[in-house]
Amino acid sequence: MVESRLSNLRYAMVCASNQNRSMEAHALLKEHNFRVGSYGVGQHVKLPGASAKEPNVYGFGTPYKLIYEELSAKDPELYTRNGLLKMLHRNMGVKTAPERWQDCRDRYDVVVCFEERVFDACVDDLQKREQSLCRSVLVVNLEVKDNHEEAANAAPHALRLCQMLDASEDWEEEIDAILNVFEKETGRRPLYTICFY
Incomplete structure (x- = not known):
């Protein structure tokens, strides 16, 4: 069932080139009325x-x-x-063009990455930015091979994680419990950290 209201939180889906993994998840979250953007971290x-x-x-x-x-x-x-x-x-059908994470100045509550080196690049970039708002952002990694089949399999997991986060009263307090339930449901144990804007 597709949600009729917009999500409480803002989500970014990030992979290397903003073509496959991030866009598969972006398309699915958009279909479910999540406030979502997507990006790549590569040079090209x-x-x-x-x-x-x-x-x-x-x-x-x-x-x-x-x-x-x-x-x-x-x-x-x-x-x-x-x-x-x-x-x-x-x-x-989702958006006009691939966007680079490092050039993005939109602020998100949750950043979902699909590869550890992408996760590392996002965290590194966020830590280099001015942190004037003292607003937290959850950065999560779901390790996914860069092929069409794996991207299609991972997108529902990204959606499920975002649904769980969106339903929480306070994701910062509940993150470990959320990830434990997520791991039991999906078999994936995400890596995560918290950064600040």
């Missing part, structure tokens, strides 16, 4: 190419539609077979 957006030595590289801010059109023109059979065109089509 990298997508698989014809070989491992030839990735498709784009700057953050390049519209998903443009990437879709370029890959469709380059090798429609390859990019249909490997799922990139389907992924980009989904992304176009």
